[in-house]
Amino acid sequence: MNIDNLQSRFYSLRHNRFFELFVVGVILFSALVIGAKTYDIPDNVLMIIGWLDVGITLFFLIEVSVRFIGEPQKRNFFKNAWNVFDTLIVIVSLIPVEDSELALVGRLIRIFRVLRMVSIVPELRLLLNSLLKALPQLGYVILLMFIIFYIYAAVGASFFASINATLWGDISISMLTLFRVMTFEDWTDVMYETMAVYSFSWIYYLSFIFLTTFAFLNMVIGIVVNVMEEEHAIEAREQALADGEPTIQDLSNQIKELKEILKNR
Structure with a gap:
């Protein structure tokens, strides 16, 4: 599969309505996961939530990569402020800071992932x-x-x-x-x-x-x-x-x- 064919497929995928709805669903699920962490829950459930959070972060990384590869003009991708915002949120979310002094910053960054709903939904x-x-x-x-x-x-x-x-x-x-x-x-x-x-x-x-x-x-x-x-x-x-x-x-x-x-x- 050549690069142009891959780009055209990813371009079609990023503009697919079902793919956009699925991304919106993941963002909403991410918001629920963030909210669940605020409750006093057992350690085993907290561990499951942690793995879910990692999976959500990896999905967002794949989703941003799909949008970037599917962009015909790669330079124009970062001219869009929302694309820059999404990329920064995903990159910072990948940094392991849970057991460090920056754990609070990491949680705040994950909270801001909910704002990605604005970049996905045109009406917002x-x-x-x-x-x-x-x-x-x-x-x-x-x-x-x-x-x-x-x-x-x-x-x-x-x-x-x-x-x-x-x-x-x-x-x-x-x-x-x-x-x-x-x-x-x-x-x-x-x-x-x-x-x-x-x-x-x-x-x-x-x-x-x-x-x-x-x-x-x-x-x-x-x-x-x-x-x-x-x-x-x-x-x-x-x-x-x-x-x-x-x-x-x-x-x-x-x-x-x-x-x-x-x-x-």
């Missing part, structure tokens, strides 16, 4: 990429939200510290209390406690909830959804180009060319 990659691309826009919203938090925390610490120092003792504690209010975690108990002294303090809480929970969080959701729609559109255009189908831009260019031809006539 799209969600994560959309979130990362939305971060620059979200930064301004988060900054404005922090300003609102800071102003309200300063007001709360000034007026309510004498009522309950545990919740309003200083500005940092006040910000934690406001986060509790924003997430609706027994926020009415906080409000009624201050209303016993300041009867109109409900205005303080309702205005804060309106600004943060109803306004800013909806802005965050809107930005993320908008970026996701743009990512879907980009993916659809790339898929259309890969399939040789005309895109909207191509059709628009053809219409312009026809108009120019008609004008010249």
Whole structure:
């Protein structure tokens, strides 16, 4: 079997739907194995789990090798950040550190193997990429939200510290209390406690909830959804180009060319 034939077979295997589902199943099983280690289990069962963990690591090594060999352009394999992430996770998992001072690091690396689900499932990659691309826009919203938090925390610490120092003792504690209010975690108990002294303090809480929970969080959701729609559109255009189908831009260019031809006539 020549190299080109082997590469074509591995290329077909890496894009096989059943192979992808099997890899997802192994990743889920790996997560269960990691979770099982957190329980107090007998030594013989722990030994079996250890062998299973070794088998999972070897499978991931084979799976990454299949993807690398099946890549037509080997240099492009490591241009993909997810491929680099998968390769590093697998390589570090192969290092025997269970009986050394780096045992905790080894366990953490094995926990991160669950993140390989993102690199395998395209829909999860799209969600994560959309979130990362939305971060620059979200930064301004988060900054404005922090300003609102800071102003309200300063007001709360000034007026309510004498009522309950545990919740309003200083500005940092006040910000934690406001986060509790924003997430609706027994926020009415906080409000009624201050209303016993300041009867109109409900205005303080309702205005804060309106600004943060109803306004800013909806802005965050809107930005993320908008970026996701743009990512879907980009993916659809790339898929259309890969399939040789005309895109909207191509059709628009053809219409312009026809108009120019008609004008010249």
